[in-house]
Amino acid sequence: MKIFIFTKRKIIIIFLILCIIMVYFLYKYLNRNVQEVYIDLECNSMEFEDWKKKVNNLIYGEEKTAYLTFDDGPNNTITPKVLDILKEKDIKASFFVIGKYVEEYPEIVKREYEEGHYIANHSYNHDNTKLYKSAESFKNEIEKTDIAIGKAIGVENYSSHIFRFPNGFMAPLYKEEKKALVSILEKMDYTYIDWNCLNNDSMKKYTGSQLINNLKESSKNKNTLVILMHDTKDVSNSSLVLKESIEFLQEQGYEFKNFNDI
Numbered sequence: 001m002k003i004f005i006f007t008k009r010k011i012i013i014i015f016l017i018l019c020i021i022m023v024y025f026l027y028k029y030l031n032r033n034v035q036e037v038y039i040d041l042e043c044n045s046m047e048f049e050d051w052k053k054k055v056n057n058l059i060y061g062e063e064k065t066a067y068l069t070f071d072d073g074p075n076n077t078i079t080p081k082v083l084d085i086l087k088e089k090d091i092k093a094s095f096f097v098i099g100k101y102v103e104e105y106p107e108i109v110k111r112e113y114e115e116g117h118y119i120a121n122h123s124y125n126h127d128n129t130k131l132y133k134s135a136e137s138f139k140n141e142i143e144k145t146d147i148a149i150g151k152a153i154g155v156e157n158y159s160s161h162i163f164r165f166p167n168g169f170m171a172p173l174y175k176e177e178k179k180a181l182v183s184i185l186e187k188m189d190y191t192y193i194d195w196n197c198l199n200n201d202s203m204k205k206y207t208g209s210q211l212i213n214n215l216k217e218s219s220k221n222k223n224t225l226v227i228l229m230h231d232t233k234d235v236s237n238s239s240l241v242l243k244e245s246i247e248f249l250q251e252q253g254y255e256f257k258n259f260n261d262i
Helices: 008-056 078-089 097-106 107-113 136-154 173-187 206-219 240-250
Strands: 065-073 094-098 119-120 225-230 255-257
Touching: 065 078, 065 119, 078 107, 094 097, 094 107, 097 107, 097 136, 107 119, 119 136, 136 173, 136 255, 206 225, 206 240, 225 240, 240 255
Parallel strands: 065 094, 065 225, 065 255, 094 119
Antiparallel strands: none
C-alpha cells in the first residue's frame, strides 16, 4: 500500500491548481451571465412588440376575461370608494389617470399602485385643444403625466406604456390628428387602447339600475371585455353599482385581470 505524503510544496501546488480551476469556471459563469443580459437587452424591442400586439388584440380574446378600467381620476371622494370595493372583491383594475389630478392626489395613486392596480396614462389635462395642438404638445402631455405618476408611486422614469386618448381613439373628434400621432406613441414605446364594453356613466345621468342594464347590454355575446368606467361622479357615479356590476360579470363566468397580467 502506497502512502502519500503531502509536503508543503505539494499542498501549495494543489492549492494553486484548485485556484486556477475556480477562476476558469468563475470566468465561464460570469461570461455566460453577461451574454444572457446582452441577449435580454437585444430581445427587449421584440418583447415590447409582442406585448403591444397582445394589448391591441385584447378584445378579440376567446376567454371570458374582464379588464376593469377607470378613466379621469384620481378623485378624492370616488376613487377611494372604488379601491375599497376592489380590495373587498380581490380584483385588480387599471386606472387611466390624468396628470394634473395625480399631482393633486398623489397618495391615492400610490394606494392604487401598492394594491396591485395598473396605472396608465390618460394625458395631463384631458384638454383636446392642448393635447392636439402639436406633436410636441402631445408628447409633453404624456411625459408630464408619467413624471407625476413616478413621483407619486416612487418609481423613477416611470412609463405605463399604455395610453388612452381622451374620449377614445374611435371617437370622430380629432380623428386625423389621432391617426397622425400614433407614430409618436410608438417612438415613446407606447400603445393605446379603447374599450368594447361600458355602462355609459359619462354620457348622461343614469340611475344605478340603468347603469347595470347598460353594462349587461354592452357585454352581451362578448368574450374578453375591456370595460370603461370612471372613478369620478361628473355625470353618473359608477362606484354606487360597482359591486353589483362585478357580481353580475362573475355570475356570467368572467375572470378579472388587469394589464399587469398581459
